Amino acid sequence: MARVAGQIDVAKNEAILDAAVDVWAERGVQAPMEEIARRAGVSKQTIYNHYGCKADLVQALCARRVHEIVAPLEAPGAIEQPAQALAAFGRVLLTALLTPRYTTLLRTAMANVATMPEVARALYEAGPRASRRGLATFLETETAAGRLACPDPVEAAEFFAGMVISSRQTAYLLGVPLGLTDADIDRIAREAATRFMRAYAV
Amino acid sequence: MARVAGQIDVAKNEAILDAAVDVWAERGVQAPMEEIARRAGVSKQTIYNHYGCKADLVQALCARRVHEIVAPLEAPGAIEQPAQALAAFGRVLLTALLTPRYTTLLRTAMANVATMPEVARALYEAGPRASRRGLATFLETETAAGRLACPDPVEAAEFFAGMVISSRQTAYLLGVPLGLTDADIDRIAREAATRFMRAYAV
DNA sequence: TCAAATTTGGACCCGTCGGTCCATCCCTTA
DNA sequence: TAAGGGATGGACCGACGGGTCCAAATTTGA
Structure with a gap:
Protein backbone atom coordinates (compact mmCIF):
# COMPACT_ATOMS: atom_id res chain seq x y z
CA MET A 1 0.00 0.00 0.00
CA CYS A 53 -15.78 13.13 13.11
CA LYS A 54 -18.66 11.76 11.10
CA ALA A 55 -19.68 15.17 9.81
CA ASP A 56 -16.23 15.63 8.35
CA LEU A 57 -16.55 12.37 6.51
CA VAL A 58 -19.85 13.45 5.03
CA GLN A 59 -18.33 16.72 3.97
CA ALA A 60 -15.24 15.15 2.48
CA LEU A 61 -17.27 12.59 0.60
CA CYS A 62 -19.60 15.13 -0.94
CA ALA A 63 -16.78 17.44 -1.89
CA ARG A 64 -14.67 14.74 -3.49
CA ARG A 65 -17.28 12.76 -5.30
CA VAL A 66 -19.40 15.40 -6.97
CA HIS A 67 -16.57 16.37 -9.21
CA GLU A 68 -16.11 12.86 -10.50
CA ILE A 69 -19.76 12.69 -11.37
CA VAL A 70 -20.28 16.05 -12.96
CA ALA A 71 -16.97 16.02 -14.81
CA PRO A 72 -18.43 14.60 -18.04
CA LEU A 73 -20.79 17.55 -18.21
CA GLU A 74 -17.91 19.93 -18.40
CA ALA A 75 -16.26 18.30 -21.38
CA PRO A 76 -17.45 20.54 -24.22
CA GLY A 77 -17.02 18.03 -27.01
CA ALA A 78 -16.84 18.84 -30.69
CA ILE A 79 -19.22 21.54 -31.80
CA GLU A 80 -21.92 19.91 -33.83
CA GLN A 81 -25.39 20.86 -34.85
CA PRO A 82 -27.17 22.36 -31.84
CA ALA A 83 -29.74 19.56 -31.81
CA GLN A 84 -27.00 16.94 -31.59
CA ALA A 85 -25.11 18.86 -28.98
CA LEU A 86 -28.23 19.27 -26.88
CA ALA A 87 -29.10 15.63 -27.17
CA ALA A 88 -25.60 14.69 -26.11
CA PHE A 89 -25.80 17.00 -23.15
CA GLY A 90 -29.14 15.55 -22.19
CA ARG A 91 -27.79 12.04 -22.34
CA VAL A 92 -24.84 12.83 -20.14
CA LEU A 93 -27.00 14.75 -17.72
CA LEU A 94 -29.56 12.02 -17.33
CA THR A 95 -26.94 9.33 -17.05
CA ALA A 96 -25.04 11.20 -14.38
CA LEU A 97 -28.19 11.93 -12.47
CA LEU A 98 -29.31 8.37 -12.25
CA THR A 99 -25.99 7.22 -10.92
CA PRO A 100 -26.60 5.49 -7.59
CA ARG A 101 -23.64 7.34 -6.16
CA TYR A 102 -24.97 10.73 -7.05
CA THR A 103 -28.34 9.78 -5.66
CA THR A 104 -26.73 8.73 -2.43
CA LEU A 105 -24.76 11.93 -2.24
CA LEU A 106 -27.86 14.01 -2.73
CA ARG A 107 -29.84 12.09 -0.18
CA THR A 108 -27.04 12.37 2.31
CA ALA A 109 -26.71 16.07 1.81
CA MET A 110 -30.46 16.61 1.97
CA ALA A 111 -30.80 14.66 5.16
CA ASN A 112 -28.21 16.92 6.73
CA VAL A 113 -29.25 20.35 5.47
CA ALA A 114 -30.33 21.29 8.94
CA THR A 115 -27.04 20.34 10.57
CA MET A 116 -24.57 21.18 7.80
CA PRO A 117 -25.98 23.55 5.24
CA GLU A 118 -22.64 24.30 3.60
CA VAL A 119 -22.30 20.76 2.34
CA ALA A 120 -25.69 20.88 0.69
CA ARG A 121 -24.87 24.25 -0.74
CA ALA A 122 -21.61 23.05 -2.18
CA LEU A 123 -23.33 20.10 -3.78
CA TYR A 124 -25.82 22.39 -5.40
CA GLU A 125 -23.14 24.66 -6.76
CA ALA A 126 -21.05 21.84 -8.12
CA GLY A 127 -24.01 19.97 -9.53
CA PRO A 128 -27.15 21.58 -10.93
CA ARG A 129 -25.80 25.09 -10.87
CA ALA A 130 -22.58 24.39 -12.71
CA SER A 131 -24.18 22.21 -15.34
CA ARG A 132 -26.88 24.77 -16.10
CA ARG A 133 -24.29 27.46 -16.42
CA GLY A 134 -22.36 25.41 -18.93
CA LEU A 135 -25.47 24.80 -20.96
CA ALA A 136 -26.48 28.44 -20.81
CA THR A 137 -23.14 29.46 -22.25
CA PHE A 138 -23.62 27.06 -25.09
CA LEU A 139 -27.08 28.40 -25.83
CA GLU A 140 -25.76 31.92 -25.78
CA THR A 141 -23.13 31.09 -28.35
CA GLU A 142 -25.66 29.40 -30.58
CA THR A 143 -27.95 32.38 -30.30
CA ALA A 144 -25.14 34.71 -31.25
CA ALA A 145 -24.38 32.48 -34.22
CA GLY A 146 -27.99 32.77 -35.33
CA ARG A 147 -28.76 29.06 -34.98
CA LEU A 148 -31.11 29.55 -32.03
CA ALA A 149 -33.11 32.33 -30.47
CA CYS A 150 -32.75 32.27 -26.71
CA PRO A 151 -33.38 35.74 -25.33
CA ASP A 152 -32.76 34.40 -21.81
CA PRO A 153 -30.16 31.63 -22.10
CA VAL A 154 -30.15 30.85 -18.38
CA GLU A 155 -33.86 30.30 -18.33
CA ALA A 156 -33.71 28.29 -21.53
CA ALA A 157 -31.01 26.12 -20.00
CA GLU A 158 -33.25 25.50 -17.00
CA PHE A 159 -36.05 24.55 -19.33
CA PHE A 160 -34.01 22.07 -21.30
CA ALA A 161 -32.41 20.41 -18.32
CA GLY A 162 -35.82 20.27 -16.69
CA MET A 163 -37.34 18.54 -19.68
CA VAL A 164 -34.69 15.88 -19.63
CA ILE A 165 -34.74 15.28 -15.92
CA SER A 166 -38.32 16.13 -14.98
CA SER A 167 -39.67 13.81 -12.31
CA ARG A 168 -37.01 11.20 -12.83
CA GLN A 169 -34.63 12.52 -10.26
CA THR A 170 -37.34 12.69 -7.63
CA ALA A 171 -38.33 9.16 -8.48
CA TYR A 172 -34.79 7.99 -8.08
CA LEU A 173 -34.33 9.81 -4.82
CA LEU A 174 -37.51 8.23 -3.55
CA GLY A 175 -36.16 4.84 -4.49
CA VAL A 176 -38.67 4.23 -7.26
CA PRO A 177 -36.94 2.15 -9.92
CA LEU A 178 -37.49 3.54 -13.40
CA GLY A 179 -35.64 0.88 -15.30
CA LEU A 180 -34.37 3.24 -17.97
CA THR A 181 -32.19 1.60 -20.56
CA ASP A 182 -29.53 3.42 -22.52
CA ALA A 183 -31.91 3.41 -25.43
CA ASP A 184 -34.59 5.08 -23.32
CA ILE A 185 -32.18 7.73 -22.19
CA ASP A 186 -31.12 8.33 -25.73
CA ARG A 187 -34.70 8.64 -26.93
CA ILE A 188 -35.66 11.06 -24.18
CA ALA A 189 -32.62 13.24 -24.80
CA ARG A 190 -33.21 13.34 -28.54
CA GLU A 191 -36.90 14.07 -28.25
CA ALA A 192 -36.26 16.82 -25.72
CA ALA A 193 -33.66 18.34 -28.01
CA THR A 194 -36.04 18.28 -30.96
CA ARG A 195 -38.85 19.91 -29.03
CA PHE A 196 -36.49 22.46 -27.57
CA MET A 197 -35.27 23.38 -31.03
CA ARG A 198 -38.85 24.02 -32.11
CA ALA A 199 -39.54 26.10 -29.04
CA TYR A 200 -36.49 28.24 -29.57
CA ALA A 201 -36.18 28.26 -33.37
CA VAL A 202 -34.94 31.46 -34.90
CA MET B 1 -60.98 20.45 23.00
CA CYS B 53 -43.82 3.99 16.86
CA LYS B 54 -41.86 6.69 15.12
CA ALA B 55 -42.02 4.98 11.77
CA ASP B 56 -45.81 5.01 11.95
CA LEU B 57 -45.77 8.72 12.57
CA VAL B 58 -43.59 9.26 9.53
CA GLN B 59 -45.91 7.14 7.47
CA ALA B 60 -49.06 8.81 8.72
CA LEU B 61 -47.63 12.23 8.17
CA CYS B 62 -46.59 11.56 4.61
CA ALA B 63 -49.88 9.92 3.76
CA ARG B 64 -52.03 12.66 5.24
CA ARG B 65 -50.14 15.70 4.14
CA VAL B 66 -49.39 14.95 0.53
CA HIS B 67 -53.02 15.08 -0.32
CA GLU B 68 -53.44 18.53 1.15
CA ILE B 69 -50.56 19.77 -0.89
CA VAL B 70 -51.32 18.18 -4.21
CA ALA B 71 -55.05 18.78 -3.97
CA PRO B 72 -54.95 22.10 -5.87
CA LEU B 73 -53.39 20.27 -8.79
CA GLU B 74 -56.38 18.03 -9.11
CA ALA B 75 -58.90 20.84 -9.36
CA PRO B 76 -59.42 21.03 -13.12
CA GLY B 77 -60.67 24.61 -13.20
CA ALA B 78 -62.50 26.22 -16.04
CA ILE B 79 -61.35 25.12 -19.44
CA GLU B 80 -59.56 28.03 -21.02
CA GLN B 81 -57.10 28.43 -23.79
CA PRO B 82 -54.43 25.73 -23.47
CA ALA B 83 -51.71 28.32 -22.90
CA GLN B 84 -53.60 29.80 -19.97
CA ALA B 85 -54.44 26.41 -18.54
CA LEU B 86 -50.82 25.33 -18.77
CA ALA B 87 -49.61 28.49 -17.14
CA ALA B 88 -52.09 28.03 -14.34
CA PHE B 89 -50.99 24.45 -13.84
CA GLY B 90 -47.39 25.53 -13.80
CA ARG B 91 -48.09 28.16 -11.19
CA VAL B 92 -49.86 25.75 -8.91
CA LEU B 93 -47.19 23.12 -9.40
CA LEU B 94 -44.33 25.42 -8.63
CA THR B 95 -46.09 26.94 -5.67
CA ALA B 96 -46.90 23.55 -4.17
CA LEU B 97 -43.39 22.33 -4.75
CA LEU B 98 -41.74 25.15 -2.95
CA THR B 99 -43.91 24.73 0.09
CA PRO B 100 -41.63 24.14 3.07
CA ARG B 101 -43.93 21.36 4.21
CA TYR B 102 -43.68 19.47 0.98
CA THR B 103 -39.95 19.89 1.00
CA THR B 104 -39.80 18.50 4.49
CA LEU B 105 -41.97 15.58 3.55
CA LEU B 106 -39.76 14.74 0.62
CA ARG B 107 -36.59 15.01 2.62
CA THR B 108 -38.05 12.86 5.34
CA ALA B 109 -39.13 10.21 2.92
CA MET B 110 -35.82 10.28 1.07
CA ALA B 111 -33.84 9.93 4.24
CA ASN B 112 -35.81 6.80 5.04
CA VAL B 113 -35.99 5.06 1.68
CA ALA B 114 -33.70 2.36 2.96
CA THR B 115 -35.76 1.61 6.05
CA MET B 116 -39.28 2.27 4.80
CA PRO B 117 -39.51 2.18 1.03
CA GLU B 118 -43.31 2.06 0.95
CA VAL B 119 -43.57 5.54 2.38
CA ALA B 120 -41.31 6.98 -0.26
CA ARG B 121 -43.18 5.07 -2.91
CA ALA B 122 -46.50 6.38 -1.72
CA LEU B 123 -45.21 9.92 -1.77
CA TYR B 124 -44.07 9.49 -5.32
CA GLU B 125 -47.40 8.12 -6.42
CA ALA B 126 -49.40 10.82 -4.71
CA GLY B 127 -47.08 13.60 -5.80
CA PRO B 128 -45.18 13.68 -9.08
CA ARG B 129 -46.92 10.69 -10.57
CA ALA B 130 -50.44 11.85 -9.96
CA SER B 131 -49.83 15.41 -11.10
CA ARG B 132 -48.19 14.28 -14.31
CA ARG B 133 -51.04 11.97 -15.03
CA GLY B 134 -53.52 14.78 -14.62
CA LEU B 135 -51.56 16.98 -16.96
CA ALA B 136 -51.18 14.20 -19.49
CA THR B 137 -54.92 13.75 -19.61
CA PHE B 138 -55.36 17.43 -20.27
CA LEU B 139 -52.83 17.37 -23.07
CA GLU B 140 -54.53 14.37 -24.58
CA THR B 141 -57.85 16.16 -24.64
CA GLU B 142 -56.33 19.23 -26.21
CA THR B 143 -54.64 17.10 -28.82
CA ALA B 144 -57.92 15.41 -29.65
CA ALA B 145 -59.53 18.84 -29.93
CA GLY B 146 -56.88 19.86 -32.42
CA ARG B 147 -55.47 22.65 -30.28
CA LEU B 148 -52.17 20.86 -29.64
CA ALA B 149 -50.15 18.06 -31.16
CA CYS B 150 -48.81 15.78 -28.46
CA PRO B 151 -48.21 12.35 -29.92
CA ASP B 152 -47.02 11.17 -26.51
CA PRO B 153 -48.98 13.08 -23.87
CA VAL B 154 -47.25 11.45 -20.92
CA GLU B 155 -43.85 12.42 -22.19
CA ALA B 156 -45.07 15.89 -23.03
CA ALA B 157 -46.43 16.25 -19.53
CA GLU B 158 -43.06 15.28 -18.14
CA PHE B 159 -41.44 17.87 -20.33
CA PHE B 160 -43.71 20.66 -19.27
CA ALA B 161 -43.57 19.90 -15.57
CA GLY B 162 -39.81 19.57 -15.90
CA MET B 163 -39.50 22.98 -17.51
CA VAL B 164 -41.39 24.60 -14.71
CA ILE B 165 -39.63 22.82 -11.89
CA SER B 166 -36.21 22.16 -13.34
CA SER B 167 -33.47 22.56 -10.77
CA ARG B 168 -35.64 24.50 -8.37
CA GLN B 169 -36.81 21.52 -6.42
CA THR B 170 -33.29 20.24 -5.95
CA ALA B 171 -32.23 23.67 -4.82
CA TYR B 172 -35.00 23.75 -2.30
CA LEU B 173 -34.27 20.29 -1.03
CA LEU B 174 -30.66 21.28 -0.62
CA GLY B 175 -31.75 24.27 1.38
CA VAL B 176 -30.64 26.83 -1.16
CA PRO B 177 -33.00 29.80 -0.93
CA LEU B 178 -34.24 30.89 -4.32
CA GLY B 179 -36.30 33.81 -3.17
CA LEU B 180 -38.95 33.42 -5.84
CA THR B 181 -41.74 35.93 -5.63
CA ASP B 182 -45.24 35.27 -6.87
CA ALA B 183 -44.39 37.43 -9.84
CA ASP B 184 -41.37 35.26 -10.61
CA ILE B 185 -43.43 32.12 -10.41
CA ASP B 186 -46.00 33.63 -12.69
CA ARG B 187 -43.42 34.68 -15.21
CA ILE B 188 -41.76 31.28 -15.26
CA ALA B 189 -45.06 29.47 -15.66
CA ARG B 190 -46.19 31.73 -18.47
CA GLU B 191 -42.92 31.57 -20.33
CA ALA B 192 -42.81 27.80 -20.02
CA ALA B 193 -46.37 27.59 -21.33
CA THR B 194 -45.53 29.79 -24.29
CA ARG B 195 -42.46 27.79 -25.22
CA PHE B 196 -44.33 24.56 -24.77
CA MET B 197 -47.07 25.73 -27.10
CA ARG B 198 -44.46 26.43 -29.74
CA ALA B 199 -42.85 23.08 -29.29
CA TYR B 200 -46.13 21.24 -29.59
CA ALA B 201 -48.04 23.46 -31.99
CA VAL B 202 -50.34 21.67 -34.38
C1' DT C 1 18.15 -2.69 10.97
C1' DC C 2 16.19 0.92 13.90
C1' DA C 3 13.06 4.48 15.22
C1' DA C 4 9.00 6.96 14.20
C1' DA C 5 4.54 6.95 12.68
C1' DT C 6 0.22 4.40 11.63
C1' DT C 7 -2.79 0.76 11.99
C1' DT C 8 -5.32 -2.51 14.45
C1' DG C 9 -8.90 -4.34 17.29
C1' DG C 10 -11.24 -4.45 21.07
C1' DA C 11 -12.61 -2.71 25.36
C1' DC C 12 -14.75 1.15 27.06
C1' DC C 13 -17.39 5.65 28.26
C1' DC C 14 -21.26 8.31 27.70
C1' DG C 15 -24.94 10.85 25.67
C1' DT C 16 -29.06 10.28 23.25
C1' DC C 17 -33.28 8.53 21.96
C1' DG C 18 -37.04 5.12 21.23
C1' DG C 19 -40.24 3.17 23.90
C1' DT C 20 -42.52 1.69 28.49
C1' DC C 21 -44.62 2.24 33.02
C1' DC C 22 -47.46 4.22 36.33
C1' DA C 23 -49.80 7.17 39.51
C1' DT C 24 -52.49 11.08 38.87
C1' DC C 25 -55.43 14.15 36.54
C1' DC C 26 -59.00 15.90 33.51
C1' DC C 27 -63.12 15.55 30.75
C1' DT C 28 -67.05 13.50 29.26
C1' DT C 29 -71.12 11.07 29.75
C1' DA C 30 -74.74 9.13 32.15
C1' DT D 1 -71.71 13.09 41.29
C1' DA D 2 -69.76 8.85 40.17
C1' DA D 3 -67.21 6.26 36.77
C1' DG D 4 -64.43 5.38 32.97
C1' DG D 5 -61.31 6.49 29.20
C1' DG D 6 -57.99 9.00 27.58
C1' DA D 7 -54.16 12.49 28.73
C1' DT D 8 -50.23 13.84 31.54
C1' DG D 9 -45.48 13.99 32.93
C1' DG D 10 -41.78 12.32 34.69
C1' DA D 11 -39.01 8.55 36.00
C1' DC D 12 -37.04 4.82 33.93
C1' DC D 13 -34.92 1.00 30.83
C1' DG D 14 -32.10 -0.68 27.25
C1' DA D 15 -29.94 -0.36 22.87
C1' DC D 16 -27.21 1.81 19.95
C1' DG D 17 -23.78 4.49 18.16
C1' DG D 18 -20.19 8.35 18.24
C1' DG D 19 -15.91 8.93 19.87
C1' DT D 20 -11.72 7.69 22.96
C1' DC D 21 -7.99 4.94 24.83
C1' DC D 22 -4.39 1.78 24.71
C1' DA D 23 -1.08 -1.91 24.03
C1' DA D 24 0.53 -4.67 20.45
C1' DA D 25 1.54 -5.27 15.56
C1' DT D 26 2.90 -3.41 11.21
C1' DT D 27 4.71 -0.43 8.00
C1' DT D 28 7.77 3.17 6.42
C1' DG D 29 11.78 6.11 5.76
C1' DA D 30 16.46 6.46 6.53
Missing part, protein backbone atom coordinates in the same frame (compact mmCIF):
# COMPACT_ATOMS: atom_id res chain seq x y z
CA ALA A 2 1.61 3.16 -1.22
CA ARG A 3 1.78 5.68 1.51
CA VAL A 4 3.13 9.17 1.13
CA ALA A 5 5.75 10.21 3.64
CA GLY A 6 4.29 11.80 6.70
CA GLN A 7 0.91 11.55 5.04
CA ILE A 8 -2.11 9.41 5.30
CA ASP A 9 -2.55 6.23 3.32
CA VAL A 10 -4.15 7.21 0.02
CA ALA A 11 -5.51 3.82 -1.00
CA LYS A 12 -7.09 3.27 2.38
CA ASN A 13 -8.58 6.71 2.16
CA GLU A 14 -10.23 5.87 -1.14
CA ALA A 15 -11.49 2.64 0.35
CA ILE A 16 -13.09 4.54 3.19
CA LEU A 17 -14.82 6.94 0.84
CA ASP A 18 -16.04 4.11 -1.34
CA ALA A 19 -17.31 2.15 1.60
CA ALA A 20 -19.12 5.19 2.94
CA VAL A 21 -21.06 5.73 -0.27
CA ASP A 22 -22.00 2.10 -0.43
CA VAL A 23 -23.10 1.85 3.15
CA TRP A 24 -25.02 5.07 3.07
CA ALA A 25 -26.68 4.01 -0.13
CA GLU A 26 -27.88 0.84 1.52
CA ARG A 27 -28.76 1.97 4.99
CA GLY A 28 -28.83 5.74 4.98
CA VAL A 29 -26.46 8.17 6.64
CA GLN A 30 -27.43 7.05 10.08
CA ALA A 31 -25.57 3.81 9.49
CA PRO A 32 -22.86 3.31 12.11
CA MET A 33 -19.28 4.22 11.39
CA GLU A 34 -18.27 0.73 12.39
CA GLU A 35 -20.00 -0.63 9.33
CA ILE A 36 -18.08 1.67 7.05
CA ALA A 37 -14.86 0.61 8.71
CA ARG A 38 -15.69 -3.06 8.28
CA ARG A 39 -16.66 -2.56 4.65
CA ALA A 40 -13.50 -0.61 3.96
CA GLY A 41 -11.37 -3.30 5.60
CA VAL A 42 -10.07 -0.73 8.00
CA SER A 43 -10.32 -0.14 11.70
CA LYS A 44 -12.75 2.40 13.04
CA GLN A 45 -9.88 4.25 14.60
CA THR A 46 -8.26 4.74 11.23
CA ILE A 47 -11.32 6.55 9.97
CA TYR A 48 -11.13 8.83 12.95
CA ASN A 49 -7.48 9.40 12.15
CA HIS A 50 -8.39 10.59 8.69
CA TYR A 51 -11.55 12.49 9.56
CA GLY A 52 -12.10 13.96 12.96
CA ALA B 2 -63.59 18.63 21.02
CA ARG B 3 -63.22 14.96 21.48
CA VAL B 4 -65.24 12.30 19.77
CA ALA B 5 -66.65 9.69 22.09
CA GLY B 6 -64.50 6.61 22.37
CA GLN B 7 -62.15 8.10 19.82
CA ILE B 8 -58.89 9.85 19.88
CA ASP B 9 -58.69 13.59 20.21
CA VAL B 10 -58.77 15.02 16.70
CA ALA B 11 -57.40 18.47 17.43
CA LYS B 12 -54.46 17.02 19.35
CA ASN B 13 -53.81 14.68 16.50
CA GLU B 14 -53.58 17.58 14.06
CA ALA B 15 -51.30 19.35 16.47
CA ILE B 16 -48.99 16.36 16.55
CA LEU B 17 -48.83 16.17 12.78
CA ASP B 18 -48.19 19.89 12.50
CA ALA B 19 -45.48 19.79 15.13
CA ALA B 20 -43.81 16.85 13.43
CA VAL B 21 -43.50 18.68 10.11
CA ASP B 22 -42.14 21.75 11.80
CA VAL B 23 -39.62 19.92 13.92
CA TRP B 24 -38.44 17.74 11.09
CA ALA B 25 -38.15 20.76 8.88
CA GLU B 26 -35.86 22.41 11.38
CA ARG B 27 -33.81 19.54 12.67
CA GLY B 28 -34.34 16.62 10.36
CA VAL B 29 -36.15 13.38 11.02
CA GLN B 30 -33.66 12.30 13.59
CA ALA B 31 -35.06 14.90 15.94
CA PRO B 32 -36.30 13.31 19.15
CA MET B 33 -39.96 12.49 19.62
CA GLU B 34 -39.91 14.45 22.83
CA GLU B 35 -39.41 17.65 20.89
CA ILE B 36 -42.44 16.96 18.75
CA ALA B 37 -44.47 16.31 21.86
CA ARG B 38 -43.32 19.53 23.46
CA ARG B 39 -44.02 21.53 20.32
CA ALA B 40 -47.45 19.98 19.99
CA GLY B 41 -48.21 20.75 23.60
CA VAL B 42 -48.82 17.10 24.21
CA SER B 43 -47.16 14.40 26.23
CA LYS B 44 -44.84 11.95 24.57
CA GLN B 45 -47.06 9.18 25.73
CA THR B 46 -49.98 10.64 23.84
CA ILE B 47 -48.05 10.41 20.62
CA TYR B 48 -47.36 6.79 21.32
CA ASN B 49 -51.05 6.31 21.98
CA HIS B 50 -51.88 7.61 18.54
CA TYR B 51 -49.00 6.06 16.65
CA GLY B 52 -47.31 2.92 17.81
